[in-house]
Amino acid sequence: DYIFYTDWQWTSFVVFSVSRSTMLAVGAVYYMLFTGVPGTATYYATIMTIYTWVAKGAWFALGYPYDFIVVPVWIPSAMLLDLTYWATRRNKHAVIIIGGTLVGLSFPLFNMVNLLLVRDPLEIAFKYPRPTLPAYMTPIEPQVGKFYNS
Helix, strand or coil, X not given: CHHHHHHCHHHHHXXXXXXXXXXXXXXXXXXXXXXXXXXXXXXXXXXXXXXXXXXXXXXXXXXXXXXXXXXCCCHHHHHHHHHHHHHCCCCHHHHHHHHHHHHHHHHHHHHHHHHHHCCCHXXXXXXXXXXXXXXXXXXXXXXXXXXXXC
């Protein structure tokens, strides 16, 4: 529902920022600590960006407006995490605390640009009205008590 999505864009921004930055930090740090491969976070962020572009294309193909799905900016925060890992290779706790903090603080900042790209809710509501259900899915009013007084 476009109206719901755009009216709640700030709530969505906060919820998605927390969940996505946590997903990036925890997933990438876990992988980096167990493989020892620097650059993993940026690689992971690139995959997530491509995945989100594919999802955006799929929703667009279904008839939704192009800006219905907002692609998050993953890569700059992931690069900060990789730099932190490189700088604190000998201290695993430092990469978790410092890297996680950097991702948690930078991810919402980089993604605030996305709030500016979401179109006005009224414009969306008039341009893309809610689709109506086909006849076979339209609910039928219950007939209970219809002939009670006859």
